[in-house]
Amino acid sequence: MAHSVKKSWKIFKNSTNYLACGSSTGSKIPAIEDAEPAAIVRGKGCRVWDADGNEYIDYRNGLGPVTLGYAISEINDAIKAQLDNGIIYGHPHILEGKAAEALTEVIPCAERVRFLKTGGEAIAACIKIARAATGRNKIVQCGYNGWLNTLSAPGGTVPAGIANSQPLKGIPKAISDLHKSLPWADNAAWEKLFAEEGKEIAAIVVASNYTDMEKGKNFFPFLRKLTQKYGSLMIVDEIVTGFRLAMGGAHEYFNFMPDMAVFAKGCANGMPISAYLGKAELIESARSIGISSTYGGETLSLASLKATVAFYKKNNVIAHIWKNSGRLWPEVNKLFENYKISASFKGLSVCPQLVFEGDAAKLSVPFFKNCYLNGISLYNVSYVNYSHKDKDIDETIEKIGRSIESCLK
Helix, strand or coil, rough: CCCCHHHHHHHHHHHCCCCCHHHHHHHHHCCCCCCCCCCCCEEEECCEECCCCEEEEECCCCCCHHHHCCCCHHHHHHHHHHHHHCCCCCCHHHHHHHHHHHHHHCCCCCCCEEECCHHHHHHHHHHHHHHHHHCCEEEEECCCCHHHHHHHHCCCCCCCCCCCCCCCCCCCHHCCCCCECCCCCCCHHHHHHHHHHHHHHHEEEEEECCCCCCHHHHHHHHHHHHHHHHCCEEECCCCCEEEEEEHHHHHHCCCCCCCCEEEEHHHHHCCCCEEEECCCHHHHHCCCCCCHHHHHCCHHHHHHHHHHHHHHHHCHHHHHHHHHHHHHHHHHHHHHHHCCCCCECCCCCCCCEEECCCHHHHHHHHHHHHHCCEEEEEEEEECCCCCHHHHHHHHHHHHHHHHHHHCCC
């Protein structure tokens, strides 16, 4: 039967009468009407199904949070067991401390932990802590830290679909003037800014660059020395890299120690939770400067986080993700090369970015479209999760090859 997404798109379009933009997440809004799934109804393992009944091998993984796969029994069982006992309380629940303890055991810089719901708000918490601790106001951002990037002056990485003309609407100039953006691995630019403004900089917030992530080996230690020289704090955005490069993220993988770090996407296999953590005195200060959230102690997410950490330890998830992603994306790159298309998945295999270069850019939309038609759901940054087994990788390679061939007809 021919691939059809008519029902999915009818559902999506109807939702726009009530749901602004059709989705609360900009990157999830569908764009390829005759091929892309616009209404997902369920997922299992590494696959998802849309409202039309189409099955896709999924590499979007909820845009990153689903590191183990959909409907993993050990995680679901932990959530269900806690659901029977309640979701949230007016006093601390035992799981909040247990989940924090689990993170301190696997994340090198985590002397203390506190929970919120999203990565962006946890980054904002760290920024406030840094300003309070240093008595300084300026923040330097590098890489994608969510929609907080729209605070910074021109040059920052902003969410998909937003014009790169900053400061953006809704951000007073007085605020954007306190947020600078600098590029990844450009040591000279960082040295220059710190020489000029270093004594005013409270902290840097750094997310690893997808396509050149291996440069973190030298860039992160350079930033650590630079911030220490000027008395600024170092905040590492581990929202993507945490529980993917290593359980402890980039700072474990590249072996350096930040003052604070933020984890979110990978640590609870899709449940909404973020953790800001780091030096004890910094994280402990959160209460005195007014960082608090009713839902920080929501127990279903905490149960999922605790179960996810245990699952990672028991099943050596990191090694599995490296192994299968290290097989998949190089094979896809060979397909592009064989068909003489200037495109490739660049960066470390656990979180590579698909880049179309030069004239090949015109093949970007046809490529994604044909992948959907062949039952493969990709994104600009695609992830292998623990549920992608050898047979799924083999099927993916075969179907992507078919998709590339269709682009050239």
